[in-house]
Structure formats: C-alpha cells, structure tokens
Amino acid sequence: MFxxxxxxxxxxxxxxFTLFFLFVSKEALITFICLQTVLANLFVIKQISLFGLNxxxxxxxxxxxxxxxxxxxxxxxxxxxKKTVYLNLSILLFYLVASQMxxxxxxxxxxxxxxxxxxxxxxxxxxxxASVATFFIVQRIDIVFYAFLxxxxxxxxxxxxxxxxxxxxxxxxxxxxxxxxLYGIVNSIFDVMVLSFVIKISIIFLSxxxxxxSKKLMNKFGNFKPAEFVEFKNKKDVKYEQI
Numbered sequence: 140m141f142x143x144x145x146x147x148x149x150x151x152x153x154x155x156f157t158l159f160f161l162f163v164s165k166e167a168l169i170t171f172i173c174l175q176t177v178l179a180n181l182f183v184i185k186q187i188s189l190f191g192l193n194x195x196x197x198x199x200x201x202x203x204x205x206x207x208x209x210x211x212x213x214x215x216x217x218x219x220x221k222k223t224v225y226l227n228l229s230i231l232l233f234y235l236v237a238s239q240m241x242x243x244x245x246x247x248x249x250x251x252x253x254x255x256x257x258x259x260x261x262x263x264x265x266x267x268x269a270s271v272a273t274f275f276i277v278q279r280i281d282i283v284f285y286a287f288l289x290x291x292x293x294x295x296x297x298x299x300x301x302x303x304x305x306x307x308x309x310x311x312x313x314x315x316x317x318x319x320x321l322y323g324i325v326n327s328i329f330d331v332m333v334l335s336f337v338i339k340i341s342i343i344f345l346s347x348x349x350x351x352x353s354k355k356l357m358n359k360f361g362n363f364k365p366a367e368f369v370e371f372k373n374k375k376d377v378k379y380e381q382i
Contacts, residue, residue: 142189146199150342153203154349157210161353165215169223172207173230175200180231180270183320184262192334202342205308208278209285209301210353217286224278228271235267269320273312281308301350302343309339 153175160167179200187196204227212220238260246253281304288300317332 142187146189147345149199150345153199154346157203157207157349158352158356161207161210161214162356165211165219168207168211169219169226172204172211172223173227175204175207176227176231176270176274177234179204180234180263180266181259183266184259189334189338193331194334194338195331198335198338199342201312202305202309202339202346205278205281205305205312206301206346206349208281209304210350212282212285213289213297213301214353214357217282220282224275224282227278228275231267231271231274235263238263238267266320269316273316273319276315277308277312280311281305284308297354298347298350302347305343306340309343310336313339 156171157168160171179197182200183195183197185196186193208220208223211223242253242257242260284307285300285304288303292300313332313336317328317335322328
C-alpha cells in the first residue's frame with residue numbers, strides 16, 4: 140500500500156504547486172511545466188508496482204504538464220500556450236545534449252558515479268527524441284482541441300472541457316511514447332500502455348479539483364480578463380460563467 144499512498148500524495152503535491160505557480164505568474168507556471176517535462180523524461184525508466192500492476196513512474200508529471208498548459212490557455216491565451224510548447228521542446232533538446240555531454244566526460248580515478256549516471260542517462264537520446272516528437276504532436280492537438288471546445292461551449296463547462304482534452308491528448312501520448320520510447324526497455328509494452336492510460340485517466344479525474352479551484356480563486360483574486368474571450372468575441376470585459 141505504500142506506493143498507492145505515495146501516488147495520491149504525489150497528485151496532491153503536484154496539484155498544489157500547479158495552483159501556486161498559476162497564482163505567482165504565467166512565467167512561473169511555464170517554468171513549472173517545463174520542469175515537469177524534464178522530470179518525466181528523467182524518471183520514466185523506473186518501473187513500479189501500483190495497485191498490483193507494473194507501470195512507469197512519471198504519469199503524474201505528464202498529466203500535470205498538460206493540465207498546466209490548458210490552464211495557461213484558459214487564463215492567458217492560446218498564443219502563450221503555443222509558445223510554452225516550443226519553449227518546452229527547446230529545453231528538452233538542451234537536456235538531451237547536456238545529459239550526453241555529462242556522460243562523455245572521462246571520470247577521474249576517484250569517481251564512483253559514472254556507472255550510476257550511465258545506467259540512468261544511457262537511454263536519454265531515444266527517450267528524449269521520442270518525447271520531443273510525442274510532446275509536440277500531443278500538445279499541438281491538445282491546444283487546438285481545447286480551443287475548439289472553449290469556442291463551442293462559449294467558455295462554459297471548464298471542468299468538462301479540460302477532462303475531454305486531457306483524455307484525448309493522453310490516449311495519443313500513451314500510444315506514441317510507449318512504442319517510440321519504451322519498446323524493448325520495459326518488461327511488457329502492452330501492460331505499460333494499457334495500465335498507464337488507466338492510471339492517467341485516474342489522475343485526470345483526481346486532479347479535477349485543481350481546475351475547479353483555479354476558476355474560483357482566479358475569479359476572486361486573479362483580477363484579469365479571460366484571454367480567450369478576447370479571441371473569440373470582441374468584448375472587452377466578460378466575466379467567467381459558473382462551471
């Protein structure tokens with residue numbers, strides 16, 4: 140039960156910091172999204188047992204990064220969300236180069252960490268390349284689909300729109316990244332795909348309070364205009380409607 144309890148704590152911690160950085164500034168939330176993407180790629184090769192199933196260790200970070208992008212689009216506009224995607228890709232590519240340069244340095248006779256770093260970072264080129272390709276495709280689809288839902292529902296039903304966008308994006312993400320990045324590394328690619336998607340669906344619904352709280356808190360304390368209504372409607376000041 141330890142992993143299961145830690146799993147719920149992980150969701151709560153990441154959800155709290157998502158809200159915290161949203162309130163600090165859009166730049167803080169963008170930084171947090173990029174950090175989670177790097178952590179997801181660093182930790183993905185660790186396999187854990189969760190609810191009796193074999194899964195990787197990074198689904199919470201992946202969902203939270205996409206959730207953060209949706210919140211950026213909701214409150215700061217589609218253009219900011221797109222820029223975040225490209226910034227994220229640039230940081231992942233830098234991480235790939237930096238991790239390989241770190242391995243190429245010849246260790247001294249006193250070093251005891253080279254083998255440990257090699258064990259973790261040797262898979263990075265494949266994982267990062269798979270991640271960059273998957274992330275770019277998934278985030279672009281998510282941004283377009285989220286904008287479509289936002290327009291269709293006239294800025295209402297944020298909770299439902301967010302869930303629909305996350306489910307579609309994570310269905311695509313799970314299939315693409317599992318084959319491109321994890322095939323031949325994990326024990327059972329089919330188990331990882333199916334179970335990872337089930338876990339992601341659970342995380343999506345468990346993280347829903349973040350969406351609900353963000354709207355309530357931003358309506359009360361945010362003190363700014365809803366960015367996407369400016370894109371979809373030529374109105375200068377439109378208040379958020381109830382979910």
